[in-house]
Amino acid sequence: MNGSDVGDAVNRAYRAEWGRLVALLARRFGDLDLAEDAAAEAFAAAVERWPSDGVPANPGAWLTTTAKRKAIDRLRRESKRAGKHQEAQVLFDDQPPEPLGAVEDERLRLIFTCCHPALAMPARVALTLRMLGGLTVADIARAFLIQESAAAQRITRAKTKIKAARIPYRVPSEEDFRERVSGVLAVLYLIFNEGYLSTGVGSDPVRSELTDEAIRLTRLAHALMPDDGETAGLLALMLFTEARRATRLSATGELITLEEQDRGSWNAALITEGRALMRARLATGQKPGPYQLLAAINAVHTSACYVRDTDWSQILDLYDMLTCLDPSPVIALNRAVAVAEVDGPVVALAAVDRLAEELAGYHAYYATRAELLRRLDRHAEARLAYDEAIELAGNSAEAATLKRRRDLLAS
Template identity: 65%
Template sequence: MDVTRTAVERIFRDEHGRVVAALARRFGDLDVAEDATSEALLVALEKWPVDGVPPNPGAWLTTTAGNKAIDRIRRERQRDVKHQAALMISDDTPHEATGLVEDDRLRLVFTCCHPALAPEARVALTLRLLGGLTVAEIAAAFLVPETTMAQRITRAKAKIKGAHIPFRVPAAADLAERLAGVLAVVYLVFNEGYLSSSADAEPLREELTDEAIRLGRILRTLLPDEPEVAGLLALMLLTDARRTTRVAGGELVPLPEQDRGGWDRALIGEGHALVRECLARNRPGQYQLLAAVNAVHTDALTVADTDWSQIVTLYTHLGSIAPSPFVELNRAVAVAELDGPEVALALVDRLPLTSYHAFHVTRADLLRRLGRSAEAREAYDAALAATENSAERAYLTRRRDQLSGP
């Protein structure tokens, strides 16, 4: 069987979070879990191209990584502890009670989102361990240099070890203080699947969007009265409903050009029901408002039917409770449909987002609509330099090359 290195790495990305979660629960040490999982990849890269991919690659990786972890424990612990570690291979003692969260991967998210860690470190560490994202991909999501992100993750793991933070889910009364970090992690995993930041991955990484939605459904069951949980699940469902129409012929298809007949109406119906539930609770939060924006888009039968005034209002409200330049960028896109591209461009140009590819994409589109082709071409070049997604690059290149005149 011909198995390329790329194929092995793709399978490993899909299984990474599951393997780390299983080992972290088993050994109670995130460093051991991640290092052993990485060692299992090296073994897979050596064996699979020769022997072929095993029938159950996830189980193979878990077993191999578990053996590597035990080897490491044997080397590092004293004789009596080594003996206990060796017995773990065949130990029939039932697992300790999992508490409120039975899903291994979601338990890992709650564990990493400990309040002793800085908020950005919680999210970055969990994305690395659970989502299997590379340091470069996480850095791109946070708009920081790769070295900066690597330092954050290293410090977070050192903090967990130094402070003896246990690998367990908090009690029910403490869940709320970690919920914001958990929701942020799930949403960032979804976003990386929705539009991959890596040149080595598929443009859309369905394994990540599917996993994020799975975790969102579990959170919804765990915390049915939290409107932001319902809002995040609605947001992901309404966005994922457009998945099959987002890439065509190797190119990204922007929302206005998508075939709305190809959208998944079942997911849209489920998402709209959740949005209505959130509205009835009247405790608005950022995920609920973003879900409401997507509800407006998916409620419109055509682009011309879109209620842009309502979208501007929703983004204005979002900016008041969770201000950020990203919110203002999206609001400007809606303003362009109401007040024209010149008004929107003035809003965009004052935003501190010059390292963000969507900032340059938005500027390129607005400048194009204003007939300022030379400036639009420069904006397209800046957008291309800021993204490695192959489908997005194909779309931007075609749009840039279609420009004519000065």
């Protein structure tokens, strides 16, 4: 196996095992810094040893054993933590583990734990994405549309708060779920989005290991809280979006836009499951939340056999409802796409231009603006907007699509 193959194996292991390792070590040792450091040292050891020793038959087990040993070695070296040395031996005990409580899945348990109400919501989400989602600080910064330094500060402050407040590493009781669920869902949604369209430099455009894990954890959360509308809505949203995955990349590595996708190749089983979740929520008569409205928008898209059949008026109505709940600039940008179909590109462009200051540096803003300018035959301006979008694009597949669209413009 050459160096490139080993590097690919380490990257795959990182994506699959990082969150599980950190969750395991954090629960056992009660220290997020120790958990993250030990996991990082295990992957560093893999980079050093796998090229000569070969990739182990079970990379996950190898990393787990190595990470445990790294954690215990660090405890031994740090006299202030000497008292925890004995506790660490539980990692190697043959006794069955203690009951896990209401949440049995290791990762989901730690997500609920990190989403403690004592932490500000942005800090909860950033910390959990770093610890369990396998996202880098740069990934998290792009997800929040903030600078890397600001994202790093959020994570550091969250860890400090946990230590200072002595927040215990235990799963909340069923009664505590309600006050933590919003943070948990935010984390799961951002993990899914990073898999759906990766923003990491050099990453695969679509990271199925992240979308699969986000869906798995959201299914578990829905099973824990079957009456929670937003949990059901998020699961439906993920299913509708995941149903289109196989049609999103061309043979040449370009992203295929929604209007260009082969709708006959969408995953009908996932769409059916998503619709069933939405029907169940509608039957309750309860007012929908943001995730339910986003799922409803996607349900309208999946109901159209052809692009021309899309009910854009209904989508715009749903965005109007969503804006009342979440008046964010990103929602406003997405709403403008529907406005373009209902009221025309002139009205939509005016709405997009009002977002210039808030979305400066966001590639989708420039890509949307470029498309509207193209439809208005303002090709010189469209070309400049495409150039901005290409410069800011998160991955090569998206950049390739934008370049093709730019190059089709008349001179």
